[in-house]
Amino acid sequence: MRSNVSDLPLGTLRGVSQVDFQSDWRTAICFIVALFAGGWQFGVFGLLGTVVATLTAWFLGASGPRLAGGLEGFNGTLIGVALVLYFDARWITVLLVVIGAIMGSVLTSALNAMLTPHNLPTFTAPFCAVTTVMLVGGPSYARVWHGRSLAASPSAAHPGSSVTFSDLWQGLLNGIGQVFFQGTWYVGLIFLIGLAFAGWMVAVAAVISSAVGMVVAILLGAQAADIGAGLYGYNAVLTGIALCGTFVVPTALGLVYALAGAVSATVLSAFVGDLFEPVGGHTLTWPFVLVTWIFLGAVPVLAGLRRVST
Incomplete structure:
Protein backbone atom coordinates (compact mmCIF):
# COMPACT_ATOMS: atom_id res chain seq x y z
CA MET A 1 0.00 0.00 0.00
CA ARG A 2 1.48 3.31 -1.14
CA SER A 3 1.72 6.10 1.42
CA ASN A 4 -0.31 9.28 1.10
CA VAL A 5 1.59 12.53 0.66
CA SER A 6 0.14 13.67 3.98
CA ASP A 7 2.10 10.90 5.73
CA LEU A 8 5.46 12.19 4.52
CA PRO A 9 6.08 15.02 7.04
CA LEU A 10 5.62 12.78 10.08
CA GLY A 11 7.42 9.94 8.32
CA THR A 12 10.36 12.25 7.62
CA LEU A 13 10.42 13.37 11.25
CA ARG A 14 10.44 9.77 12.43
CA GLY A 15 13.23 9.01 10.00
CA VAL A 16 15.61 10.92 12.26
CA SER A 17 14.58 9.07 15.44
CA GLN A 18 14.57 5.67 13.71
CA VAL A 19 18.36 5.82 13.71
CA ASP A 20 17.89 4.59 17.30
CA PHE A 21 14.78 2.50 16.42
CA GLN A 22 12.31 5.03 17.84
CA SER A 23 9.15 6.46 16.24
CA ASP A 24 8.01 8.86 19.01
CA TRP A 25 7.75 12.37 17.57
CA ARG A 26 9.13 13.87 20.79
CA THR A 27 12.23 11.71 20.41
CA ALA A 28 12.58 12.92 16.82
CA ILE A 29 12.33 16.57 17.89
CA CYS A 30 15.00 16.06 20.56
CA PHE A 31 17.27 14.36 18.04
CA ILE A 32 16.91 17.24 15.58
CA VAL A 33 17.62 19.76 18.35
CA ALA A 34 20.69 17.73 19.30
CA LEU A 35 22.00 17.76 15.74
CA PHE A 36 21.65 21.54 15.49
CA ALA A 37 23.26 21.87 18.93
CA GLY A 38 26.23 20.00 17.50
CA GLY A 39 26.38 22.43 14.58
CA TRP A 40 23.96 23.88 12.06
CA GLN A 41 25.54 21.83 9.29
CA PHE A 42 24.68 18.55 11.02
CA GLY A 43 21.05 19.56 11.41
CA VAL A 44 20.68 20.86 7.87
CA GLY A 64 2.96 3.18 3.33
CA PRO A 65 3.67 1.72 6.80
CA ARG A 66 7.43 1.84 6.25
CA LEU A 67 7.31 5.43 5.01
CA ALA A 68 4.98 6.64 7.76
CA GLY A 69 7.12 4.91 10.39
CA GLY A 70 10.32 6.59 9.22
CA LEU A 71 11.96 3.33 8.18
CA GLU A 72 12.89 4.68 4.75
CA GLY A 73 14.60 7.83 6.01
CA PHE A 74 17.04 7.07 8.80
CA ASN A 75 19.88 5.85 6.60
CA GLY A 76 19.60 9.13 4.71
CA THR A 77 19.94 10.99 8.01
CA LEU A 78 23.23 9.33 8.81
CA ILE A 79 24.51 9.72 5.26
CA GLY A 80 23.87 13.46 5.46
CA VAL A 81 25.53 13.87 8.85
CA ALA A 82 28.54 11.71 7.94
CA LEU A 83 29.26 13.36 4.60
CA VAL A 84 29.11 16.91 5.93
CA LEU A 85 31.43 15.85 8.76
CA TYR A 86 34.02 14.41 6.39
CA PHE A 87 33.61 16.73 3.38
CA ASP A 88 32.49 20.03 5.00
CA ALA A 89 29.44 22.15 4.14
CA ARG A 90 30.03 22.84 0.44
CA TRP A 91 27.94 22.69 -2.70
CA ILE A 92 29.62 19.43 -3.71
CA THR A 93 28.61 17.93 -0.37
CA VAL A 94 24.98 18.84 -1.02
CA LEU A 95 25.21 16.93 -4.29
CA LEU A 96 26.90 13.98 -2.59
CA VAL A 97 24.23 13.82 0.11
CA VAL A 98 21.44 13.87 -2.48
CA ILE A 99 23.11 11.13 -4.53
CA GLY A 100 24.01 9.16 -1.40
CA ALA A 101 20.50 9.35 0.03
CA ILE A 102 19.03 8.12 -3.25
CA MET A 103 21.53 5.27 -3.36
CA GLY A 104 20.81 4.47 0.28
CA SER A 105 17.06 4.40 -0.36
CA VAL A 106 17.39 1.92 -3.22
CA LEU A 107 19.84 -0.20 -1.25
CA THR A 108 17.44 -0.18 1.71
CA SER A 109 14.73 -1.69 -0.48
CA ALA A 110 17.12 -4.25 -1.95
CA LEU A 111 18.36 -5.36 1.46
CA ASN A 112 14.83 -5.36 2.82
CA ALA A 113 13.80 -7.77 0.05
CA MET A 114 16.73 -10.07 0.82
CA LEU A 115 16.57 -9.95 4.61
CA THR A 116 12.81 -9.99 5.27
CA PRO A 117 12.51 -13.77 4.62
CA HIS A 118 15.05 -14.21 7.42
CA ASN A 119 13.22 -11.78 9.71
CA LEU A 120 16.23 -9.45 9.82
CA PRO A 121 16.03 -5.65 9.50
CA THR A 122 18.37 -3.70 7.23
CA PHE A 123 19.60 -1.62 10.18
CA THR A 124 22.16 0.99 9.10
CA HIS A 146 39.48 19.56 -1.88
CA GLY A 147 42.84 19.16 -0.16
CA ARG A 148 41.44 17.34 2.87
CA SER A 149 43.44 14.78 4.79
CA LEU A 150 42.42 11.50 6.38
CA ALA A 151 40.75 12.15 9.73
CA ALA A 152 42.80 11.28 12.81
CA SER A 153 41.30 9.88 16.01
CA PRO A 154 41.43 12.02 19.20
CA SER A 155 44.20 9.80 20.53
CA ALA A 156 46.51 10.88 17.71
CA ALA A 157 46.84 14.25 19.44
CA HIS A 158 46.44 12.95 22.99
CA PRO A 159 47.92 9.43 23.24
CA GLY A 160 47.83 7.37 26.40
CA SER A 161 45.60 4.82 28.13
CA SER A 162 45.30 6.57 31.51
CA VAL A 163 41.57 7.29 31.81
CA THR A 164 40.44 10.30 33.84
CA PHE A 165 37.09 10.95 35.51
CA SER A 166 36.36 13.46 32.74
CA ASP A 167 36.92 10.73 30.15
CA LEU A 168 34.43 8.53 31.98
CA TRP A 169 31.46 10.84 32.39
CA GLN A 170 31.89 12.57 29.04
CA GLY A 177 25.94 11.10 20.73
CA GLN A 178 28.49 9.38 18.49
CA VAL A 179 25.68 7.36 16.93
CA PHE A 180 25.17 10.63 15.02
CA PHE A 181 28.92 11.47 14.94
CA MET A 201 14.02 1.01 29.21
CA VAL A 202 15.41 2.48 25.99
CA ALA A 203 17.26 5.24 27.86
CA VAL A 204 18.64 2.81 30.46
CA ALA A 205 19.74 0.39 27.75
CA ALA A 206 21.59 3.22 25.99
CA VAL A 207 23.40 4.33 29.17
CA ILE A 208 24.34 0.83 30.26
CA SER A 209 25.51 -0.12 26.75
CA SER A 210 27.65 2.99 26.50
CA ALA A 211 29.16 2.14 29.90
CA VAL A 212 29.80 -1.43 28.76
CA GLY A 213 31.62 -0.15 25.71
CA MET A 214 33.84 2.04 27.88
CA VAL A 215 34.57 -0.72 30.41
CA VAL A 216 35.53 -3.19 27.69
CA ALA A 217 37.75 -0.61 26.00
CA ILE A 218 39.45 0.25 29.31
CA LEU A 219 40.04 -3.41 30.19
CA LEU A 220 41.57 -4.01 26.76
CA GLY A 221 43.79 -0.94 27.06
CA ALA A 222 42.27 1.37 24.45
CA GLN A 223 43.40 4.97 24.15
CA ALA A 224 41.82 7.22 26.80
CA ALA A 225 41.05 10.08 24.40
CA ASP A 226 39.12 7.74 22.11
CA ILE A 227 37.18 6.35 25.08
CA GLY A 228 36.33 9.87 26.27
CA ALA A 229 35.18 10.78 22.76
CA GLY A 230 32.68 7.91 22.82
CA LEU A 231 34.29 6.02 19.95
CA TYR A 232 34.03 2.70 21.79
CA GLY A 233 30.49 3.29 23.00
CA TYR A 234 28.18 4.07 20.12
CA ASN A 235 28.17 0.68 18.40
CA ALA A 236 27.52 -0.90 21.79
CA VAL A 237 24.64 1.58 22.33
CA LEU A 238 22.91 0.65 19.08
CA THR A 239 23.46 -3.05 19.70
CA GLY A 240 22.20 -2.84 23.26
CA ILE A 241 19.04 -0.97 22.32
CA ALA A 242 18.36 -3.39 19.46
CA LEU A 243 18.78 -6.53 21.57
CA CYS A 244 17.14 -5.20 24.74
CA GLY A 245 13.43 -4.98 24.06
CA THR A 246 13.41 -3.67 20.49
CA PHE A 247 13.89 -7.00 18.71
CA VAL A 248 14.48 -9.48 21.56
CA VAL A 249 12.14 -9.92 24.55
CA PRO A 250 13.98 -8.54 27.63
CA THR A 251 13.87 -11.62 29.83
CA ALA A 252 16.75 -12.27 32.26
CA LEU A 253 18.52 -14.34 29.63
CA GLY A 254 17.64 -11.78 26.99
CA LEU A 255 19.36 -9.04 29.00
CA VAL A 256 22.50 -11.15 29.28
CA TYR A 257 22.30 -11.73 25.53
CA ALA A 258 22.05 -7.98 24.90
CA LEU A 259 25.03 -7.41 27.18
CA ALA A 260 27.04 -9.98 25.23
CA GLY A 261 26.08 -8.23 22.02
CA ALA A 262 27.25 -4.85 23.33
CA VAL A 263 30.58 -6.38 24.37
CA SER A 264 30.99 -8.02 20.97
CA ALA A 265 30.25 -4.79 19.11
CA THR A 266 32.86 -2.96 21.18
CA VAL A 267 35.54 -5.56 20.48
CA LEU A 268 34.69 -5.56 16.78
CA SER A 269 34.99 -1.76 16.64
CA ALA A 270 38.77 -1.91 16.93
CA PHE A 271 38.96 -4.61 14.24
CA VAL A 272 36.87 -2.62 11.77
CA GLY A 273 38.78 0.56 12.53
CA ASP A 274 42.11 -1.16 11.86
CA LEU A 275 40.73 -2.84 8.73
CA PHE A 276 39.75 0.55 7.29
CA GLU A 277 42.82 2.39 8.60
CA PRO A 278 44.40 2.76 5.12
CA VAL A 279 41.34 4.82 4.10
CA GLY A 280 40.93 6.79 7.30
CA GLY A 281 39.74 4.14 9.74
CA HIS A 282 36.05 4.93 9.33
CA THR A 283 34.37 2.35 11.55
CA LEU A 284 30.89 3.87 11.10
CA THR A 285 28.23 1.49 12.46
CA TRP A 286 29.54 -1.67 10.78
CA PRO A 287 30.24 -3.41 14.13
CA PHE A 288 26.64 -2.87 15.27
CA VAL A 289 25.20 -4.11 11.97
CA LEU A 290 27.31 -7.27 11.79
CA VAL A 291 26.98 -8.22 15.45
CA THR A 292 23.24 -7.59 15.65
CA TRP A 293 22.52 -9.50 12.44
CA ILE A 294 24.40 -12.49 13.89
CA PHE A 295 22.75 -12.28 17.31
CA LEU A 296 19.24 -11.91 15.85
CA GLY A 297 19.89 -14.63 13.30
CA ALA A 298 20.67 -17.03 16.14
CA VAL A 299 17.52 -16.33 18.17
CA PRO A 300 15.17 -18.78 16.34
CA VAL A 301 17.34 -21.75 17.33
CA LEU A 302 17.93 -20.63 20.93
CA ALA A 303 15.06 -21.87 23.10
CA GLY A 304 15.76 -19.41 25.90
CA LEU A 305 15.27 -16.34 23.71
CA ARG A 306 12.25 -14.89 21.90
CA ARG A 307 11.88 -12.24 19.25
CA VAL A 308 9.56 -9.31 19.99
CA SER A 309 6.25 -9.71 18.18
CA THR A 310 5.64 -7.23 15.36
Whole structure:
Protein backbone atom coordinates (compact mmCIF):
# COMPACT_ATOMS: atom_id res chain seq x y z
CA MET A 1 0.00 0.00 0.00
CA ARG A 2 1.48 3.31 -1.14
CA SER A 3 1.72 6.10 1.42
CA ASN A 4 -0.31 9.28 1.10
CA VAL A 5 1.59 12.53 0.66
CA SER A 6 0.14 13.67 3.98
CA ASP A 7 2.10 10.90 5.73
CA LEU A 8 5.46 12.19 4.52
CA PRO A 9 6.08 15.02 7.04
CA LEU A 10 5.62 12.78 10.08
CA GLY A 11 7.42 9.94 8.32
CA THR A 12 10.36 12.25 7.62
CA LEU A 13 10.42 13.37 11.25
CA ARG A 14 10.44 9.77 12.43
CA GLY A 15 13.23 9.01 10.00
CA VAL A 16 15.61 10.92 12.26
CA SER A 17 14.58 9.07 15.44
CA GLN A 18 14.57 5.67 13.71
CA VAL A 19 18.36 5.82 13.71
CA ASP A 20 17.89 4.59 17.30
CA PHE A 21 14.78 2.50 16.42
CA GLN A 22 12.31 5.03 17.84
CA SER A 23 9.15 6.46 16.24
CA ASP A 24 8.01 8.86 19.01
CA TRP A 25 7.75 12.37 17.57
CA ARG A 26 9.13 13.87 20.79
CA THR A 27 12.23 11.71 20.41
CA ALA A 28 12.58 12.92 16.82
CA ILE A 29 12.33 16.57 17.89
CA CYS A 30 15.00 16.06 20.56
CA PHE A 31 17.27 14.36 18.04
CA ILE A 32 16.91 17.24 15.58
CA VAL A 33 17.62 19.76 18.35
CA ALA A 34 20.69 17.73 19.30
CA LEU A 35 22.00 17.76 15.74
CA PHE A 36 21.65 21.54 15.49
CA ALA A 37 23.26 21.87 18.93
CA GLY A 38 26.23 20.00 17.50
CA GLY A 39 26.38 22.43 14.58
CA TRP A 40 23.96 23.88 12.06
CA GLN A 41 25.54 21.83 9.29
CA PHE A 42 24.68 18.55 11.02
CA GLY A 43 21.05 19.56 11.41
CA VAL A 44 20.68 20.86 7.87
CA PHE A 45 22.51 18.04 6.08
CA GLY A 46 20.96 15.38 8.32
CA LEU A 47 17.48 16.61 7.45
CA LEU A 48 18.45 16.91 3.77
CA GLY A 49 19.46 13.25 3.72
CA THR A 50 16.27 12.22 5.54
CA VAL A 51 14.00 14.16 3.18
CA VAL A 52 15.71 12.93 0.01
CA ALA A 53 15.71 9.30 1.13
CA THR A 54 12.06 9.45 2.20
CA LEU A 55 10.92 11.16 -1.00
CA THR A 56 12.90 8.70 -3.12
CA ALA A 57 11.23 5.76 -1.41
CA TRP A 58 7.80 7.39 -1.81
CA PHE A 59 8.40 8.17 -5.48
CA LEU A 60 9.48 4.60 -6.17
CA GLY A 61 6.39 3.23 -4.41
CA ALA A 62 7.66 1.99 -1.06
CA SER A 63 5.02 0.70 1.33
CA GLY A 64 2.96 3.18 3.33
CA PRO A 65 3.67 1.72 6.80
CA ARG A 66 7.43 1.84 6.25
CA LEU A 67 7.31 5.43 5.01
CA ALA A 68 4.98 6.64 7.76
CA GLY A 69 7.12 4.91 10.39
CA GLY A 70 10.32 6.59 9.22
CA LEU A 71 11.96 3.33 8.18
CA GLU A 72 12.89 4.68 4.75
CA GLY A 73 14.60 7.83 6.01
CA PHE A 74 17.04 7.07 8.80
CA ASN A 75 19.88 5.85 6.60
CA GLY A 76 19.60 9.13 4.71
CA THR A 77 19.94 10.99 8.01
CA LEU A 78 23.23 9.33 8.81
CA ILE A 79 24.51 9.72 5.26
CA GLY A 80 23.87 13.46 5.46
CA VAL A 81 25.53 13.87 8.85
CA ALA A 82 28.54 11.71 7.94
CA LEU A 83 29.26 13.36 4.60
CA VAL A 84 29.11 16.91 5.93
CA LEU A 85 31.43 15.85 8.76
CA TYR A 86 34.02 14.41 6.39
CA PHE A 87 33.61 16.73 3.38
CA ASP A 88 32.49 20.03 5.00
CA ALA A 89 29.44 22.15 4.14
CA ARG A 90 30.03 22.84 0.44
CA TRP A 91 27.94 22.69 -2.70
CA ILE A 92 29.62 19.43 -3.71
CA THR A 93 28.61 17.93 -0.37
CA VAL A 94 24.98 18.84 -1.02
CA LEU A 95 25.21 16.93 -4.29
CA LEU A 96 26.90 13.98 -2.59
CA VAL A 97 24.23 13.82 0.11
CA VAL A 98 21.44 13.87 -2.48
CA ILE A 99 23.11 11.13 -4.53
CA GLY A 100 24.01 9.16 -1.40
CA ALA A 101 20.50 9.35 0.03
CA ILE A 102 19.03 8.12 -3.25
CA MET A 103 21.53 5.27 -3.36
CA GLY A 104 20.81 4.47 0.28
CA SER A 105 17.06 4.40 -0.36
CA VAL A 106 17.39 1.92 -3.22
CA LEU A 107 19.84 -0.20 -1.25
CA THR A 108 17.44 -0.18 1.71
CA SER A 109 14.73 -1.69 -0.48
CA ALA A 110 17.12 -4.25 -1.95
CA LEU A 111 18.36 -5.36 1.46
CA ASN A 112 14.83 -5.36 2.82
CA ALA A 113 13.80 -7.77 0.05
CA MET A 114 16.73 -10.07 0.82
CA LEU A 115 16.57 -9.95 4.61
CA THR A 116 12.81 -9.99 5.27
CA PRO A 117 12.51 -13.77 4.62
CA HIS A 118 15.05 -14.21 7.42
CA ASN A 119 13.22 -11.78 9.71
CA LEU A 120 16.23 -9.45 9.82
CA PRO A 121 16.03 -5.65 9.50
CA THR A 122 18.37 -3.70 7.23
CA PHE A 123 19.60 -1.62 10.18
CA THR A 124 22.16 0.99 9.10
CA ALA A 125 23.84 -1.24 6.52
CA PRO A 126 22.78 1.00 3.58
CA PHE A 127 24.32 4.02 5.32
CA CYS A 128 27.51 2.08 6.02
CA ALA A 129 27.83 0.83 2.45
CA VAL A 130 27.14 4.18 0.76
CA THR A 131 29.29 6.22 3.13
CA THR A 132 32.20 3.77 2.96
CA VAL A 133 32.16 3.90 -0.84
CA MET A 134 32.19 7.69 -0.83
CA LEU A 135 34.91 7.96 1.79
CA VAL A 136 37.14 5.45 0.05
CA GLY A 137 36.57 7.03 -3.37
CA GLY A 138 36.64 10.65 -2.22
CA PRO A 139 40.41 11.23 -2.46
CA SER A 140 40.31 10.33 -6.16
CA TYR A 141 38.16 13.38 -6.97
CA ALA A 142 39.72 16.80 -6.53
CA ARG A 143 36.45 18.70 -6.14
CA VAL A 144 35.24 16.23 -3.52
CA TRP A 145 38.43 15.91 -1.50
CA HIS A 146 39.48 19.56 -1.88
CA GLY A 147 42.84 19.16 -0.16
CA ARG A 148 41.44 17.34 2.87
CA SER A 149 43.44 14.78 4.79
CA LEU A 150 42.42 11.50 6.38
CA ALA A 151 40.75 12.15 9.73
CA ALA A 152 42.80 11.28 12.81
CA SER A 153 41.30 9.88 16.01
CA PRO A 154 41.43 12.02 19.20
CA SER A 155 44.20 9.80 20.53
CA ALA A 156 46.51 10.88 17.71
CA ALA A 157 46.84 14.25 19.44
CA HIS A 158 46.44 12.95 22.99
CA PRO A 159 47.92 9.43 23.24
CA GLY A 160 47.83 7.37 26.40
CA SER A 161 45.60 4.82 28.13
CA SER A 162 45.30 6.57 31.51
CA VAL A 163 41.57 7.29 31.81
CA THR A 164 40.44 10.30 33.84
CA PHE A 165 37.09 10.95 35.51
CA SER A 166 36.36 13.46 32.74
CA ASP A 167 36.92 10.73 30.15
CA LEU A 168 34.43 8.53 31.98
CA TRP A 169 31.46 10.84 32.39
CA GLN A 170 31.89 12.57 29.04
CA GLY A 171 32.53 9.26 27.30
CA LEU A 172 29.30 7.88 28.73
CA LEU A 173 27.27 10.63 27.04
CA ASN A 174 29.47 10.84 23.96
CA GLY A 175 28.89 7.15 23.35
CA ILE A 176 25.22 8.01 22.83
CA GLY A 177 25.94 11.10 20.73
CA GLN A 178 28.49 9.38 18.49
CA VAL A 179 25.68 7.36 16.93
CA PHE A 180 25.17 10.63 15.02
CA PHE A 181 28.92 11.47 14.94
CA GLN A 182 28.58 13.95 17.80
CA GLY A 183 31.40 14.10 20.32
CA THR A 184 30.19 16.83 22.67
CA TRP A 185 28.77 15.63 25.98
CA TYR A 186 25.79 17.99 26.12
CA VAL A 187 24.71 16.89 22.63
CA GLY A 188 24.76 13.31 23.86
CA LEU A 189 22.66 14.38 26.83
CA ILE A 190 20.01 15.82 24.51
CA PHE A 191 19.94 12.55 22.59
CA LEU A 192 19.52 10.70 25.88
CA ILE A 193 16.58 12.93 26.83
CA GLY A 194 15.03 12.07 23.48
CA LEU A 195 15.45 8.37 24.17
CA ALA A 196 13.78 8.84 27.57
CA PHE A 197 10.66 10.11 25.79
CA ALA A 198 10.56 6.78 23.96
CA GLY A 199 10.65 4.86 27.26
CA TRP A 200 12.77 4.41 30.35
CA MET A 201 14.02 1.01 29.21
CA VAL A 202 15.41 2.48 25.99
CA ALA A 203 17.26 5.24 27.86
CA VAL A 204 18.64 2.81 30.46
CA ALA A 205 19.74 0.39 27.75
CA ALA A 206 21.59 3.22 25.99
CA VAL A 207 23.40 4.33 29.17
CA ILE A 208 24.34 0.83 30.26
CA SER A 209 25.51 -0.12 26.75
CA SER A 210 27.65 2.99 26.50
CA ALA A 211 29.16 2.14 29.90
CA VAL A 212 29.80 -1.43 28.76
CA GLY A 213 31.62 -0.15 25.71
CA MET A 214 33.84 2.04 27.88
CA VAL A 215 34.57 -0.72 30.41
CA VAL A 216 35.53 -3.19 27.69
CA ALA A 217 37.75 -0.61 26.00
CA ILE A 218 39.45 0.25 29.31
CA LEU A 219 40.04 -3.41 30.19
CA LEU A 220 41.57 -4.01 26.76
CA GLY A 221 43.79 -0.94 27.06
CA ALA A 222 42.27 1.37 24.45
CA GLN A 223 43.40 4.97 24.15
CA ALA A 224 41.82 7.22 26.80
CA ALA A 225 41.05 10.08 24.40
CA ASP A 226 39.12 7.74 22.11
CA ILE A 227 37.18 6.35 25.08
CA GLY A 228 36.33 9.87 26.27
CA ALA A 229 35.18 10.78 22.76
CA GLY A 230 32.68 7.91 22.82
CA LEU A 231 34.29 6.02 19.95
CA TYR A 232 34.03 2.70 21.79
CA GLY A 233 30.49 3.29 23.00
CA TYR A 234 28.18 4.07 20.12
CA ASN A 235 28.17 0.68 18.40
CA ALA A 236 27.52 -0.90 21.79
CA VAL A 237 24.64 1.58 22.33
CA LEU A 238 22.91 0.65 19.08
CA THR A 239 23.46 -3.05 19.70
CA GLY A 240 22.20 -2.84 23.26
CA ILE A 241 19.04 -0.97 22.32
CA ALA A 242 18.36 -3.39 19.46
CA LEU A 243 18.78 -6.53 21.57
CA CYS A 244 17.14 -5.20 24.74
CA GLY A 245 13.43 -4.98 24.06
CA THR A 246 13.41 -3.67 20.49
CA PHE A 247 13.89 -7.00 18.71
CA VAL A 248 14.48 -9.48 21.56
CA VAL A 249 12.14 -9.92 24.55
CA PRO A 250 13.98 -8.54 27.63
CA THR A 251 13.87 -11.62 29.83
CA ALA A 252 16.75 -12.27 32.26
CA LEU A 253 18.52 -14.34 29.63
CA GLY A 254 17.64 -11.78 26.99
CA LEU A 255 19.36 -9.04 29.00
CA VAL A 256 22.50 -11.15 29.28
CA TYR A 257 22.30 -11.73 25.53
CA ALA A 258 22.05 -7.98 24.90
CA LEU A 259 25.03 -7.41 27.18
CA ALA A 260 27.04 -9.98 25.23
CA GLY A 261 26.08 -8.23 22.02
CA ALA A 262 27.25 -4.85 23.33
CA VAL A 263 30.58 -6.38 24.37
CA SER A 264 30.99 -8.02 20.97
CA ALA A 265 30.25 -4.79 19.11
CA THR A 266 32.86 -2.96 21.18
CA VAL A 267 35.54 -5.56 20.48
CA LEU A 268 34.69 -5.56 16.78
CA SER A 269 34.99 -1.76 16.64
CA ALA A 270 38.77 -1.91 16.93
CA PHE A 271 38.96 -4.61 14.24
CA VAL A 272 36.87 -2.62 11.77
CA GLY A 273 38.78 0.56 12.53
CA ASP A 274 42.11 -1.16 11.86
CA LEU A 275 40.73 -2.84 8.73
CA PHE A 276 39.75 0.55 7.29
CA GLU A 277 42.82 2.39 8.60
CA PRO A 278 44.40 2.76 5.12
CA VAL A 279 41.34 4.82 4.10
CA GLY A 280 40.93 6.79 7.30
CA GLY A 281 39.74 4.14 9.74
CA HIS A 282 36.05 4.93 9.33
CA THR A 283 34.37 2.35 11.55
CA LEU A 284 30.89 3.87 11.10
CA THR A 285 28.23 1.49 12.46
CA TRP A 286 29.54 -1.67 10.78
CA PRO A 287 30.24 -3.41 14.13
CA PHE A 288 26.64 -2.87 15.27
CA VAL A 289 25.20 -4.11 11.97
CA LEU A 290 27.31 -7.27 11.79
CA VAL A 291 26.98 -8.22 15.45
CA THR A 292 23.24 -7.59 15.65
CA TRP A 293 22.52 -9.50 12.44
CA ILE A 294 24.40 -12.49 13.89
CA PHE A 295 22.75 -12.28 17.31
CA LEU A 296 19.24 -11.91 15.85
CA GLY A 297 19.89 -14.63 13.30
CA ALA A 298 20.67 -17.03 16.14
CA VAL A 299 17.52 -16.33 18.17
CA PRO A 300 15.17 -18.78 16.34
CA VAL A 301 17.34 -21.75 17.33
CA LEU A 302 17.93 -20.63 20.93
CA ALA A 303 15.06 -21.87 23.10
CA GLY A 304 15.76 -19.41 25.90
CA LEU A 305 15.27 -16.34 23.71
CA ARG A 306 12.25 -14.89 21.90
CA ARG A 307 11.88 -12.24 19.25
CA VAL A 308 9.56 -9.31 19.99
CA SER A 309 6.25 -9.71 18.18
CA THR A 310 5.64 -7.23 15.36
